[in-house]
Amino acid sequence: SQAQPTRRGALIVVEGLDRAGKSSQCEMLRDSLWQKGSPVKYIRFPDRTTPIGKLIDSYLRGSSHQDDHSIHLLFSANRWEVAKSIEDEIASGTTVIVDRYSYSGVVYSAAKANPTLSLEWAWQPEIGLPRPDICLFLSISPEEAAKRGGFGVERYENEPMQTRVRQLFSTVFERQEDVSIIDAGRSITEVALQIQATVSDCIEHMDATAPLRKLE
């Protein structure tokens, strides 16, 4: 009999505002896929462990200053430096769950209202990166976010910035294909079950013999 073509893994991105519950949901999704026997890996951006990631971390903690364009390109470079390893994992059959990706990249930078840093400008360095098979947008209302406790101490964790980020996420996801909006204002379990169902549906319907696509 003929050998089956290798099924590649899926690239699953989880996006949302700060305090939407992304990290907990990513961990639960990883565990549920693992229990079903799928090889799976969970990564996050920014990856603060690399040399570029350390510059980003210092900027976010407010210990260093960066020009808006410069920090934007560092966030993008932080994705490019692991793009190949994501592609390799996926080609070998591992599903990769990514906590924040290019969508956070463009939205947080454009939210600074810098006149020469538009969404369009911000998207350019993302072109060619691995394209997610699905992007789950964890949506919570500003009221629900407020109930989840105060802001952290990092740059961007303030009301005016979060309001602009929320608006820009809507703009970006209106134009984007393969997005699933998840109402993340519900209980952790309800949200987790909807995410699992959405991801199973995506994995079942995607062409797992075709290679991963690229962002364009």
Ligand code: NYM
């Ligand atoms: N962030 C994250 C960006 O500004 N650009 C990016 O490309 C990415 C991936 O970093 N407030 C911002 C959004 C967050 C901050 O992320 C740190 P996290 O997930 O809170 O550690």
Ligand code: MG
């Ligand atoms: Mg955060």
